[in-house]
Amino acid sequence: MPAIFAFTCTCCGKLHEGSPSFAFNAPDHYANLTEEQKARIGKLNSDVCTIAHEDRTDYFIRTILEIPIEGVAEPFTWGVWVSLSKKSFERYLDTYDTPVEGEGFFGWLCNAIPNYPSGPSSRPTDVIVQLNRQRPKLLLHRGEQETDPLVIDQHQGISVARAQSLAEQAMHR
Ligand SMILES: [Zn+2]
Secondary structure, eight states: OOBOOEEEOTTTOOEEESSOEEEOSSOHHHHTSOHHHHHHHEEEOSSEEEEEOSSOEEEEEEEEEEEOBTTBSSOEEEEEEEEEOHHHHHHHHHTSSSOOTTOEEEEEEOSOOTTSOOOSSOOEEEEEOOSTTOOOEEEEOOOTTOOOHHHHHHHHOBOHHHHHHHHHHHHHO
């Protein structure tokens, strides 16, 4: 029987109820800009972001990275940004109000998630469009011999204890 996730926090002593959910307001590339750069070359809203460099423009969208929790109905979720090609970004905007079920785009994960290694490079992903105004879901690509804990967690799921530990560190770090 799927259960509701809840735990008494070892950091603050409160009962935290519901599957943990954390989100980034912007891709790291945007967050790392100076205020002057954000105003001059950046554009950001709750779903999309662009950065207009002199030689190119970078395109980002916000997505949902789900990590299943063993025995719990709702997954642990991270609201994260991925970079898309110009073509994919334009297609995403063109179909924003009329998404095509199952459509996907290749993207690179653009946030460093707390308590996971940042990795040697950005992580490759598939962005899967959702209906009913849900943000797209992110599927991390798996390597032949996968060693990235984030990828392993998404594909294998995590224990309740690990979910609690990750949530505590994300909330109270
Ligand atoms: Zn707490």
